[in-house]
Amino acid sequence: MTKKGEISYLPNLAYDSVVFGFSGEKLKILIMEYHNTGLFALPGGFVKYDEDLNTAVKRGLKERTGIEDIYLEQFYCFGDSKRNATGEMKTIMEANNLPIEEENWMLERFVSVAYYALINYEMVVPTPDELSDSCEWYALDELPPLIQDHSIIVKKALETLRLNLERKLVGMNLLPEKFTMKELQKVYEAILGEELRRTTFQRKILSLGILKRHEKQYTGASNKAPYLYSFNV
Amino acid sequence: MTKKGEISYLPNLAYDSVVFGFSGEKLKILIMEYHNTGLFALPGGFVKYDEDLNTAVKRGLKERTGIEDIYLEQFYCFGDSKRNATGEMKTIMEANNLPIEEENWMLERFVSVAYYALINYEMVVPTPDELSDSCEWYALDELPPLIQDHSIIVKKALETLRLNLERKLVGMNLLPEKFTMKELQKVYEAILGEELRRTTFQRKILSLGILKRHEKQYTGASNKAPYLYSFNV
DNA sequence: TTCTATTGTCTCATATCGTGACAATAATAA
DNA sequence: TTATTATTGTCACGATATGAGACAATAGAA
Incomplete structure (x- = not known):
């Protein structure tokens, strides 16, 4: 059980979300930019010790988008041992004046469960979290470079969305x-x-x-x- | 970091596997039976702290089947907070004379990443682990009751396999x-x-x-x- | 040689899809 | 009022894929 502030979260487990919206012309996703770093990442978060995984993702997405009932699909769990050992998180912590002890929980290995969400573009109020100074829409063909394996996550999200296009009511959630x-x-x-x-x-x-x-x-x-x-x- | 014996594993994270084989007539899966309990479960395991998730699953399946290169597909991550709080694990530990302290790691919450495998039925030597006295093939329509949410996992595995049937070379791995x-x-x-x-x-x-x-x-x-x-x- | 069960292939009706054509419209221009 | 123009709803036609049955070609047994 890992303490982060007052709350206890599941250790070594995170989620990342690929939030799709449709501008009328292009498919876009929400991307966060961290303070003073020029580093971009997918919106993500952690799971409370007594919280369902799906609930945690809904909670996090409500904070980033303001929307309560979001259409969500889990599509893959990324579990390579070095996937977040890319150094970017250390830069982010330094830029935010966070203490970097050797055993800081944010620098540990994280397995991440990835979800994609479909939402009505116009209903979203993109809202950054404490570590970020922006949360904005980016067209899929104009994405900034993303930290860690987040580009791979986006790619797989789009692949899954394409495969699901015929079987699920995708249009309903984007329009x-x-x-x-x-x-x-x-x-x-x-x-x-x-x-x-x-x-x-x-x-x-x-x-x-x-x-x-x-x-x-x-x-x-x-x-x-x-x-x-x-x-x- | 959780110590289990000598080795350190990722805490609160497990995997479960649905191993499909084809008998010539029916589709079957591997099921483990725990010592002196009449409890049945999917083969599963844990991830070492420095081990890729996919590697951990391959390692575990090699121990259960004897096969080195197994066709694997990850299909869902089960993350409900109460999914393994069903009491069965306590029974299994008692039957195996393991100490049940309140904080025993086996009784904690586990998020489980589920995989299905396709293998050549004839090449498998089903091998139980320390806690089990059997690891055997069961036809899908003759499964015993399974612990925790393992029946749901099997159901979702079969659904995914059906969806993937046209897109992947399924037959190659079962024949x-x-x-x-x-x-x-x-x-x-x-x-x-x-x-x-x-x-x-x-x-x-x-x-x-x-x-x-x-x-x-x-x-x-x-x-x-x-x-x-x-x-x- | 005849018989039986199974396999490889063909045919034909039906359904689905790619492609283009065309009439119906809503506002503008003449 | 009457053309004009861009877009939309729908149909027609051929091409392709699918459902369903028919039939000849076997390999062994009777």
């Missing part, structure tokens, strides 16, 4: 309640990283029978107005 | 080097839990172009002899 067919298609294209054919996509999605059609959306553009849809679940 | 089309079909049927159409299955598998055809297999049966195949990878 607002009502959306147009084009918006849904943009989400699929951003995740798959390839363009899709409009007619094929529309036919396929509609044939699933999971969409409910609503009123039209008049945007002021001089062309036919698209229908709005919502998920029927 | 001997050479096999008939019928044997391969039986593997697929055992995993999916449903019967498949012979002609459709054969056409589909052959169209993948991953099989190499060898000589015929004459078994003495009074009918056309099937070809033997091997994976082309």
